[in-house]
Amino acid sequence: xxxxxxxxxxxxxxxxxxxxxxxxxxxxxxxxxxxxxxxxxxxxxxxxxxxxxxxxxxxxxxxxxxxxxxxxxxxxxxxxxxxxxxxxxxxxxxxxxxxxxxxxxxxxxxxxxxxxxxxxxxxxxxxxxxxxxxxxxxxxxxxxxxxxxxxxxxxxxxxxxxxxxxxxxxxxxxxxxxxxxxxxxxxxxxxxxxxxxxxxxxxxxxxxxxxxxxxxxxxxxxxxxxxxxxxxxxxxxxxxxxxxxxxxxxxxxxxx
Numbered sequence: 535x536x537x538x539x540x541x542x543x544x545x546x547x548x549x550x551x552x553x554x555x556x557x558x559x560x561x562x563x564x565x566x567x568x569x570x571x572x573x574x575x576x577x578x579x580x581x582x583x584x585x586x587x588x589x590x591x592x593x594x595x596x597x598x599x600x601x602x603x604x605x606x607x608x609x610x611x612x613x614x615x616x617x618x619x620x621x622x623x624x625x626x627x628x629x630x631x632x633x634x635x636x637x638x639x640x641x642x643x644x645x646x647x648x649x650x651x652x653x654x655x656x657x658x659x660x661x662x663x664x665x666x667x668x669x670x671x672x673x674x675x676x677x678x679x680x681x682x683x684x685x686x687x688x689x690x691x692x693x694x695x696x697x698x699x700x701x702x703x704x705x706x707x708x709x710x711x712x713x714x715x716x717x718x719x720x721x722x723x724x725x726x727x728x729x730x731x732x733x734x735x736x737x738x739x740x741x742x743x744x745x746x747x748x749x750x751x752x753x754x755x756x757x758x759x760x761x762x763x764x765x766x767x768x769x770x771x772x773x774x775x776x777x778x779x780x781x782x783x784x785x786x787x788x789x790x
Contacts, residue, residue, distance in 0.1 A: 541590070545769050547575060548692065548710055552770045556697060556704040564601065567594045570705055571692060590712070591685065594692045595756045597709070602640075603756055605730070606685050607748030608673075610662070615671035619744040623736050626650070626664065636737035640752075643728040651734075655726045662732070678725075679718035682762075686721075689713040690769065691756060708772030715764025725751075729758050 538544045551557075551574045559566035560573050571594045572578075595603045609618070617625055623637045626649060630636035641653045641662060650665040660673040690712055694705040724730040731754075735747035753759060760766040 544575075544590075544690075548690075548707070548770050551575070552706075552708050552710075552772050556695075556706045558699075559703045559705060562703070566703060567596055567694060567696075567705055571694075571707060574707075591687075591689045592692070593689060593756075594694065594707070596696050596705075597693045599696070600754065602731070602733075602752040602754050604750045604752050605759075606681075607750050608678075608681050609746075609749050610671040610673050611677055614659075614674060614677075617670050619736060619746055620738065622670070622734075623738050623744055627736075627738070630737060632737075634737045634740070637734050638736070639734050641732045641734070643726065653725070653728070653732055655722075660722075660725055660732075662734075675722065678722060682718050682721050683716055686716045686762070688716070689759075689763070691759065692770075693756065706772065708770065710769040710771075711760065712767040712769055713760055713763040713765070714767070717762050717764060721762040724753070724758065724762060729753060729755060 538547075551571070554574075557570060557574065559570050561569040571592070575592075577592070593603065593605070609615075623635050627635040627637045628649065630638065637649070639647055639649050639651060641647065641651055643653045643655065646652045646665045652663055652665070654661040654663050654669070657675075658672070659675050660678060661669045662671040663669050690710060692707050692710040694707045694709075696706075697704050721730070725732075731752055733750040733752055735750060737745050739745050
């Protein structure tokens with residue numbers, strides 16, 4: 535990872551990336567946008583929790599794509615769940631396209647999905663409930679608030695226009711915001727309003743045991759994320775400008 539001497543230097547690099555116009559994705563699929571931005575920023579990909587660069591959490595999203603952006607993954611505490619992982623899939627799962635028992639579902643507040651699950655919120659926490667068996671797991675409010683405040687003291691959210699050329703996706707990273715002053719209570723309100731949703735992402739391995747990709751807290755309308763922060767400062771804004779396709783997707787990496 536490049537050693538940014540200051541947040542201002544990090545922002546200057548974001549502005550340089552904006553001026554590049556459309557850049558070919560560095561990876562096919564949903565995760566291509568994050569991978570491409572991290573590469574251009576010189577951030578080494580890893581699964582270690584914590585700030586991505588310049589001491590902030592970095593998030594990227596396709597503009598107007600309608601897809602969900604994962605904010606983070608977090609399991610309910612062990613003492614607050616009746617069933618989880620293998621036992622949860624064995625009890626409530628279905629057969630996925632690969633023929634495996636699986637439970638890959640999105641939970642909505644106060645509305646049961648096809649597998650009979652919903653999210654319920656009250657003064658005690660955020661609950662995962664099954665229509666037949668009641669609450670099977672709970673996120674206590676203090677547990678969630680502490681997790682959010684640790685993960686999101688400050689965030690840089692970068693949005694991109696996209697286009698497809700000869701089957702390959704291209705990104706123009708042209709809008710970015712710095713979100714500061716995390717408000718844990720308002721973040722919980724976004725869950726209560728079903729703006730932030732919970733995804734279960736589990737299946738059983740052929741060899742036994744569960745493969746859990748992490749219970750994800752996800753948001754579709756990223757414009758509402760700033761409700762959970764005291765201030766929002768715009769870092770880059772290329773809306774209305776002309777952009778050209780950058781033919782070399784690695785352009786800019788040699789700067790580091």
